[in-house]
Amino acid sequence: MTSTDVTTSMFERIGGSATIDALVDRFYDRMDTLPEAKIIHAMHADDLGLIRDVLKRYLTEWTGGPRLYSVEKGHPRLRQRHIGFAIGDAERDAWMLCMRGALEETVTDTAARQELDKAISGLADWMRNRQ
Template sequence: MKTPYIRIGGEEGVKRLVKHFYDEMETESTVRPLYDLHPKPLDKIRHKFFEYLSGWMGGPPLFEQKYGHPRLRARHMPYPINSELKDQWMLCMDRALVATVKEKALRDQLRQAFDSLAEHMINRK
């Protein structure tokens, strides 16, 4: 069975998804609180997210090779993440998925997985 990494188009597909995700974050005014939490410029975080998603989707484990285990929840603990920020993150991701993933079954699978991941990052009520 092909991994999501292969199904999305490999490195280029993951890069497209990340680009659209952060482009949404930069331009959508309703997600300004989410955008404001991110270090600027977004170049480094865009690249780190690509590296993370590469391995997360079943491709090369670029993030782990560079930084070790992702420990996502621990890495995000300094940032106050509540359900509103999670919803803002998912809005950006939903739009990025629609723009870049043509295969509906894959898009739905990724949306569900991203929603679970984003829910796990909530650390404030």
């Protein structure tokens, strides 16, 4: 690991807010159009504008960017916030299909993309609340 690896946040490595914005937009575009994502699309409101903004703020902070999520929402408490949704393997897999495609389209740094994929996969696994 070099000294820049220690001091450069993932947010900076991937290109900051422009990349986060593109990542989230591509994620929801994929969720909105892929037949495999119908299972998770059904969990969302028809208007995805608000949730796009929330995910952008969350991912900005989660990747080491400005604190845009917690100042408004507090601690993420992701499992608690999603407990009303049945999330099993199929839902996790559909979510990850959309996210992996979005990552491929928007994060050009291969190492950063792989690190994000690993971290997001772990998070998606942890969100499962049904068999």
